[in-house]
Amino acid sequence: MINIFNHFGNQLLDGFGWTLLASFLALVFSLLFGILLALLEVVPAKFANQVGRTYVEIFRNIPLLIIVMFFYLIVPKYFVQLDGFSAGTIGLFLYTSAFIAEIIRSGIQAVSNGQMEGARSTGMTYQQALQHIILPQALKIVIPPLGNQFVSLIKDSSILAFVAGFDLMYQANAIASVTFDTINSYLVIGVLYLLITMPLSYYMQYLEKRLA
Template sequence: MDRYIELWVESLPQLLLAAAQVTIPLTIIAFVLSLVIGLFSTAARNLGRFNPLNWLATTYVWFFRGTPLLVQLFLVFYGLPRVGITLDTWSAAIIALSLNTGAYVAETFRSAYASIPRGQFEAARTLNFTRAQTLRHVVIPQATRIALPPLGNDLIDLVKGTSLVSVISMVDLFQSGKQVAARTFEPLAMYLEVAAIYLVIFTLLSIGQQYLEKRTSRYVRTANA
């Protein structure tokens, strides 16, 4: 056990550096882009059944939700060079992670929008709200509260999904742990430490998610109110 503790203390700076330089920035960039992609995809899917943008957005969501992230990473990093598009590891990882998470975010936005009762829109029309006013004062506040829990889950899944970028030679938290394990011949100790760091990130995100849910639900009346 003393050997494990010594290894954990010795390798912790390297693992935290990998998390700070790769895992966390990659997560933030990909999640912000996925929100934009999800928003545009949701808008496109509400343009009408026979609109080409609707078909494109629907096909995009179908493909990226129906195929593994690992396959998507290989397609972007190893497959695109076959058609003349060569990307560095950061660009390939950001594109694959953003497109993958964006498909799930699009479904989150779509379900949140669909869950708002039609009567809310009719009430807005009786008040002579424009479409923009209806979105701002009626749709977005309610949809945001509904979408927060699944969006938090999408973010947590994205953090864990970044561990797959090691297959395209990015030295993230997981790959850094693999390197230390290969050098010290102590895979159990190192992967336990990597798992512990992921658990810390997960716990912090969960606390933040719960805080945001409480903040956005402050003015929601309960059934007994």
């Protein structure tokens, strides 16, 4: 393992950087888009509910690989040029958004209806009640499953290897095919993945305690 790291340190570091970047971008965008989708699903408007629901059902029920392949093979052919990294990151973000939307929607719906009625009965608008009363309470509820989803996202970023995204998994494939030391090549990146996911896990636990 040390050997692999000594010989291919730069390559692994490069992969670590791309994995980190892809995960960070996908996490930020999927969180924002997921919140938007969740709101579409809960607002009292049938059409918006339908739009949110349809998106979620389509994207969470297709394998991530197929979504990524779509952006890697089909989109460049007919629409816009995308390299492997972009195609992978976009696919990852669109896929994860569907799951985040479900987490946040269930968080919002887990806040008792009485909280909304209490707020509305004082003359607050729906948006005000959502902003001041419902969402802050929902946030507390969704932190643990959200942390789960973020960790999944980081691990799912290994899908980039299939479309030449230069991430950790891609580098491990490359190193293994040169050295034939398959076991150690993948063990090294396993440790590197842990370096990203563990701090995130701990941070989410910290948030959970602080907000509770």
